[in-house]
Amino acid sequence: MRPLTFRKLFFQCLILALILFFVVIAALKFGAVPVSLYALGRDLLRVVLRQSSQISSDYGLIIQNIRFPRILLAIIVGASLSVAGTSFQALLRNPLADPYVLGVSSGAAVGAILGLMAEPLLTLPPALGAVLTPLCAFFGAAITITAVYFLGRRQGQIESNTLLLGGVIVTSFLSSIIVFLMRIVNTSNTRGMVFWLMGDLSTSFQKSVFWFLAAGFFVAGGVIYATANDLNILLSGEKEAMHLGVDVRRVRLAVYVAASLLTGLAVSVSGAVGFVGLIVPHIMRFIFGSDHRTLLPTAALGGAIAMVIADTLARIVVAPNELPVGAVTAVVGAPLFIYLLRRRLA
Amino acid sequence: MSPGRSSAAPLTPPESARLGTEIRLAVEQVSYAYSANPTQAPLFTLEATSFQARPGEIVAILGPNASGKSTLMQLIAGVLSPLSGRILLNGFAIHSLSPRTRAQRIAMVQQESRLLFPARVWEFVMQGRHAHGRSLRFESHTDMQIVQDALLHVSATHLSDRLMDQISGGEKQRVILARALAQQPLLLLLDEPTLHLDIAAQVGLLDALRRLSARYRYTVIVVTHELNLAAEYADQVLLMQSGRCLRVGPPAAIYQRELLEQVFQIPLRVEMRGHGRPRVTILEDS
Numbered sequence A: 001m002r003p004l005t006f007r008k009l010f011f012q013c014l015i016l017a018l019i020l021f022f023v024v025i026a027a028l029k030f031g032a033v034p035v036s037l038y039a040l041g042r043d044l045l046r047v048v049l050r051q052s053s054q055i056s057s058d059y060g061l062i063i064q065n066i067r068f069p070r071i072l073l074a075i076i077v078g079a080s081l082s083v084a085g086t087s088f089q090a091l092l093r094n095p096l097a098d099p100y101v102l103g104v105s106s107g108a109a110v111g112a113i114l115g116l117m118a119e120p121l122l123t124l125p126p127a128l129g130a131v132l133t134p135l136c137a138f139f140g141a142a143i144t145i146t147a148v149y150f151l152g153r154r155q156g157q158i159e160s161n162t163l164l165l166g167g168v169i170v171t172s173f174l175s176s177i178i179v180f181l182m183r184i185v186n187t188s189n190t191r192g193m194v195f196w197l198m199g200d201l202s203t204s205f206q207k208s209v210f211w212f213l214a215a216g217f218f219v220a221g222g223v224i225y226a227t228a229n230d231l232n233i234l235l236s237g238e239k240e241a242m243h244l245g246v247d248v249r250r251v252r253l254a255v256y257v258a259a260s261l262l263t264g265l266a267v268s269v270s271g272a273v274g275f276v277g278l279i280v281p282h283i284m285r286f287i288f289g290s291d292h293r294t295l296l297p298t299a300a301l302g303g304a305i306a307m308v309i310a311d312t313l314a315r316i317v318v319a320p321n322e323l324p325v326g327a328v329t330a331v332v333g334a335p336l337f338i339y340l341l342r343r344r345l346a
Numbered sequence B: 001m002s003p004g005r006s007s008a009a010p011l012t013p014p015e016s017a018r019l020g021t022e023i024r025l026a027v028e029q030v031s032y033a034y035s036a037n038p039t040q041a042p043l044f045t046l047e048a049t050s051f052q053a054r055p056g057e058i059v060a061i062l063g064p065n066a067s068g069k070s071t072l073m074q075l076i077a078g079v080l081s082p083l084s085g086r087i088l089l090n091g092f093a094i095h096s097l098s099p100r101t102r103a104q105r106i107a108m109v110q111q112e113s114r115l116l117f118p119a120r121v122w123e124f125v126m127q128g129r130h131a132h133g134r135s136l137r138f139e140s141h142t143d144m145q146i147v148q149d150a151l152l153h154v155s156a157t158h159l160s161d162r163l164m165d166q167i168s169g170g171e172k173q174r175v176i177l178a179r180a181l182a183q184q185p186l187l188l189l190l191d192e193p194t195l196h197l198d199i200a201a202q203v204g205l206l207d208a209l210r211r212l213s214a215r216y217r218y219t220v221i222v223v224t225h226e227l228n229l230a231a232e233y234a235d236q237v238l239l240m241q242s243g244r245c246l247r248v249g250p251p252a253a254i255y256q257r258e259l260l261e262q263v264f265q266i267p268l269r270v271e272m273r274g275h276g277r278p279r280v281t282i283l284e285d286s
Helices: A006-029 A037-048 A058-091 A104-118 A126-151 A160-184 A193-198 A207-226 A228-234 A238-243 A248-270 A276-288 A292-316 A325-345 B069-077 B099-105 B121-132 B141-153 B169-182 B199-216 B227-233 B257-264
Strands: B025-034 B044-053 B058-062 B084-089 B106-109 B187-191 B219-223 B236-241 B244-249 B268-272 B278-282
Touching (some): A006 A058, A037 A058, A058 A104, A104 A126, A126 A207, A193 A325, A228 A248, A238 A248, A276 A325, A292 A325, B025 B069, B044 B236, B044 B244, B058 B199, B069 B236, B099 B106, B169 B187, B169 B199, B187 B199, B199 B227
Parallel strands (some): B106 B187, B187 B219
């Protein structure tokens, strides 16, 4: 009997944070334009010493204005999707649940596109205009998870295969809506079809959006983390959880809303990146166990690491061209999905 | 639960000393109806049922399939709310308690459901402490002690670091009981706890239950199909048939040949044994 202590949790997170740090350094170094570690270190030191004005080289500009913001975005998107996936897996009692597989990401994408289409038509104050798209993506995600939840229910019980099939069908339905919307609108302000269907981190990026995403991540992640013990008990079934003192309805509502918010925020800036929310929680569960007090923070850090690596690969594999990041995550994620599915059926 | 004491020591005290005089559980004219949709007649009902149980008392609910045993159990657990009547635990209506408060007072032992991801035995038992702490927290020393004691009481200390899906059915049932003990409840509900257990494991489980209810004055309600185990261990028996509670009373008063034959639809013989507990034998030529 070795119970979880704060100390243990802290060290586990610290190790992952260090790995994330090195991955970020590597991601800054690699790319179409190679940058030496020396130049990176020198520029980093200048930023730390508040001498940013001295960074004038082209390399510095690439690092500061292109690669670094994109890495920050990858961190937030990866962490959000991974935490959302962990939450869906616990609530639906299905190890194969993930925002992308369940169609929640596609729902968020449809919401986001509708938001982008509506924005010029409405005369909104600029502050509200900036958050309209993420907000619509959140509603799209929330509506989709509700629909998939009811599709997957049979006689009051969630049936995992029906749920997954429901997710596949919903995804394909929503994908065609995305294609339809892309065809009827002027694509200049709504990004491309590949962006929404596959996910891409290469789009331009505003600082205010990043802070909004980060705030959303910490609020929604905090809500989910507050229910970590409840989620642990929910793994053995809703009825048992009720007998053990979990307010199942309240926890379910709070976590669904928070996980939809995480998905909506991530999708509104990166499109529907798949499989991060599936693979990362499984790897973390394999390493650290299935206790959500550990799993949620480690999955967040692991999701960030995975996303930064995937996006770096997307940038360098066919350099100077780029792949959408979703293509990279799907190449790794889909085979793993098949493996998990086979193992569960065995 | 007092830490550190061995579970093997006390024998069952005399009846009068064992059962208190106060009423812990009062089921008053409780009924329940279930219908698939509001326009249809109710599919199944539990007609007005009443009984009372004291601290330290073991009550067995007996009856054939679909007699309303499980419905009554769900009502007592507070998962269902009664259509009429009320169920009081120490004077509080059970279904109006919050899930947390309810879990501090009532523990339910059911057939185990499949775990989504493997858990260690001690982690599983630790779930019983959930209702006693804040929602997000780390296990305290007291929690660990209570879990160790609970495992000791069901003789499962050696299993504590094993995985739940790597222990036998009988061991699993004892671990589930340990989790219920870790809740430190007033009321312990068991839904067919001896199902799938061999004879020795059944007797072992019920012995443990009797010893624990005597020591910690749990009121125990157990739904079972085992007439002889109920006769041996229960202080009170509720006999149910198609949604009605036919009789409530001590086994010696309830176990009458005609009555049992009518309820269970099988010829049988009832003998009274030396210590005042009846024994039922199913007759061969049925």
